[in-house]
Amino acid sequence: MSYEPLASDFYSYGSLLTEREQEALAALRAWLERDVRPIVNDHWERAEFPMEVVKPLAELGVLSYAWDETAPFENSAVFRGFVALELARVDASVGTFVGVQNGLAIGSVATAGSDAQRREWIPRLASGEVIGAFGLTEPLSGSDSARGLRTTARREGDTWILNGQKRWIGNATFSDVTIIWAKDEADGQVKGFIVPTSTPGYSATKIQGKVSLRMVQNADITLTDVAVPEELRLQEAHSFRATSAVLRQTRAEVAWSAVGTAIGAYEGAVRYAREREQFGRPIGSHQLIQDLLVRCLGNITASLGMVVRVSEMLDRGEQRDEHSALAKAYATARMRETVGWAREACGGNGIVLDYDVARFFADAEALYSYEGTREMNTLIVGRAITGHAAFA
CATH class of the missing domain: 1.20.140.10 (Butyryl-CoA Dehydrogenase, subunit A, domain 3)
Structure with missing residues (x-):
């Protein structure tokens, strides 16, 4: 499929991409214009996310760019940026879903997970089989997350007990796992956990009444004595x-x-x-x-x-x-x-x-x-x- 530069790319920055990257971008743009643009206003008005876009996004490789375990070909950060641009120029909510799934959820495992965790979780997230979320922001902690995180983690043998609250967590009403960042009660350092949302004590409630990114399903998360095995702690996350x-x-x-x-x-x-x-x-x-x-x-x-x-x-x-x-x-x-x-x-x-x-x-x-x-x-x-x- 041939790539046509956007008229709004006035200085033709798209010409910096390789031919293969341009072809991949052209396929993504064609799908967005054909299947996504016609439905977004209706979903935006109803504050509902179109789940039918997840499988095509995975098939196009959009959920797997950048990670060695899944990348269909060597691609540049400039190409990944143009992917984010193409998604947002049709709908910022779809772009945000990808940013959470690929950049934050997969990114957490890729950056702070062990080799075994990368092998297990990245392909599952990249295929859309598992939907991820990223739990950092809290009701009383946003810009000061580095020092003001209140969610706690306490180790008991081979299990961690998480307690606290998270807010504004994208994808969290339908995610299968959420990366939860919590402060270790023992050493005061921030650690990351892959938390299945079916775990007892975990609950997510949709935030209502938004006037921006209405399609994004943001949630308030409550963690009450949520037990997470040591094997689901991100093994390379030792601090903020x-x-x-x-x-x-x-x-x-x-x-x-x-x-x-x-x-x-x-x-x-x-x-x-x-x-x-x-x-x-x-x-x-x-x-x-x-x-x-x-x-x-x-x-x-x-x-x-x-x-x-x-x-x-x-x-x-x-x-x-x-x-x-x-x-x-x-x-x-x-x-x-x-x-x-x-x-x-x-x-x-x-x-x-x-x-x-x-x-x-x-x-x-x-x-x-x-x-x-x-x-x-x-x-x-x-x-x-x-x-x-x-x-x-």
Whole structure:
């Protein structure tokens, strides 16, 4: 299948991909346009996730990119970024599902699991046979998870007893396993656990009333004396550094998703500008509308250049926390501007789902906040600039 560069990829960054990567991206885009775009507004309005997309995502390899145990071919971080972009430009919720399944759940096992755990769990998660979630954020601990984690783990022989609460956990209403991060009562260090959601004492309750990423099934999790065998403790997770290593990889892909969300809103606004007529001609022929669209494209192009570079650095082993943090902070801020301008270009019709822009406008707010707020990512970069931590 031939790859056509997006019109919104104004400087043709897609040309950096190999021919095989371009073909894989073209197949993904064709499926998204054919099978996903027609259903997302209805599912978004009903706040339901379309489970029928899981199997095709697995078959396309989207749930297995990056991991040695399952990758169909050698692929670059830039390619994986473009996958995140393509998903988000059609729907940010589908992109978030993949980010949780592949980046956070599989990523935790790949980064902090033993060889045996990698062999057992990564193929099962990558095939969609097992759905995963990532339990870090808590009701009273979000940005301060490194120090403020309240969920506890107590070892009793070959069993760990987990107690605590988690909040905003994506996929958690239907996940088969959740990676739970808890503080060891013995040494005070954060450790990770693969927790089957059928375990007694584990419960997940869907968070209702969301106005952003409505298709994503976020849940409040309660852990009451949840018994987990030692064999399900992530064997290489000995402190919060293991958690940070997972987030370092996924934070950059959230930046890519932000660019995709901005593109989705921009493309909707361009379609509207070409079709909507006022004063006897398409509104796209008016200077003020063109000004809004050019601002959108400028933000997209600048952000795309940044995320391409940060992914190249990941491929070369050069990416540090401050690099992904700057990309996430910058790209999500520019996304927020862009979806606002796109909505403005659509006038009153920009607040209804019919033209897609409203969905991207709403979903942008969640991407702006998760995987580290702009403020927290700014402090990570600020520490790198000045040599001084200013987190508290």
